[in-house]
Amino acid sequence: MSDFSAVSxxxxxxxxxxxxxxxIDWVVDAFTRGEVADEQMAALAMAILLRGMTTAETARWTQAMISSGERLDLTGLPRPTVDKHSTGGVGDKITLPLAPLVAACGAAVPQLSGRGLGHTGGTLDKLEAIPGWRASLGRDEFRTQLADVGAVICAPGGSLAPADHKLYALRDVTGTVESVPLIASSIMSKKIATGTQALVLDVKVGSGAFMKSVPAARELARAMVELGTAHGVRTVALLTNMDTPLGYAVGNGVExxxxxxxxxxxxxxxxxELTVTLAREMLTAVGLPDADPAAALADGRAMDVWRRMIRAQGGDPDAPLxxxxxxxxxxAAADGVVSQVDAFAIGEAAWRLGAGRARKEHPVSAAAGVLLHRRVGDPVRVGDALxxxxxxxxxxxxxxxxxxxxxxxxxxxxPAPSLVIERVTADR
Structure with missing residues (x-):
């Protein structure tokens, strides 16, 4: 008989x-095992949303979710390990070039990624536009590819933080997604369980982001940096602009x-710019500050790693998309200069065309999306393609x-918006 009850x-x-x-230890474990009912955990999640959590509570909640499953052991690899996480945006394909780029510069990137929901795209959905590419890897395959190629982008296995997987599905349908402690612990439990030595967070801010304001994004970034640091993972966060889409392509194959x-x-x-900036942060975090990611893009080393990474997961890098x-x-209906391309609206358009999903089990189209012809600052005349x-x-x-x-x-x-708004570290 437990000393605790869900109601208390x-x-x-x-x-x-x-x-x-x-x-905290009991309720997370009992929920994972099915002893605490969904409706009880939904009530607790709502209470957390409304009342918040202390730093210590959030850290313990995160640890409990990590402890609900296994933690990958990446010790013994020939390279230092560093991961990256983005809170999601429109046209945010940065993981695709970033992982092979950082690997080309001497680090190993164990990138566990997700699928898109609503107006934001998912890395796995994008990569599945490549014929033959597969998102699921066994543990031995994962480690072997990480050692041989230096980069893996794949789906997280069910053994990593299963409490988070179960709780996220519940939060998604009960209006409790917006809680900063629950967001931070959800992201960080999976990243810490991966076993990486360092982590760089890309916290998006703006109309196409989950966090619409800089103060809200800063609060989330600080919470995640504190969690990573407390668990022995060198963690830094960048707040980056998501008022307008990244690049010209929004969708899966087009990205x-x-x-x-x-x-x-x-x-x-x-x-x-953002790929190179994040690469420099990742390389510095694992003691490789002299590596030059811009040079690795220019001389083809990053492309070589990309092709090896895609082939290792069954994909054909030469196949047409x-x-x-x-x-x-x-x-365009008027002459002038493009002053805004709203990221949320473009993301919604791509979603309506079939590039995204309303629920996680829905299929997506690899070919659907939006290709921008004009971006902020570009001159236009009536009739020009936008x-x-x-x-x-x-x-x-x-x-x-x-x-x-x-x-x-x-x-x-x-306007002349800055791409990188702010840098958040453990000491500030």
């Missing part, structure tokens, strides 16, 4: 109390194509057309 734990947090370590362009030494300036059956141009909609289902075009057209604003002077 819920009441403590409902009334603004601080949960004891033993209470793969743009990522390959970056690896070939080209690609959009903002995608290259899926092409959409239907395309439509959105055109973007191209791509889909396999023409029935999706009317709704996507309306959303995409509203994403663009044409004025006289564009």
């Amino acid at each position: 734990v819920i009441r403590t947090k409902r009334d603004g109390g601080v949960l004891r370590d033993a209470e 793969v194509a743009e990522s390959v362009a970056v690896l070939a030494g080209g690609g959009p300036a903002d995608v290259v 899926p092409a959409a059956a239907e395309t439509e141009q959105i055109r 973007c191209e909609l791509r889909t396999d289902d023409p029935a999706t075009l009317p709704a996507a057309r309306a959303v995409a057209a509203a994403a663009f604003q044409v004025g006289s002077e564009p």
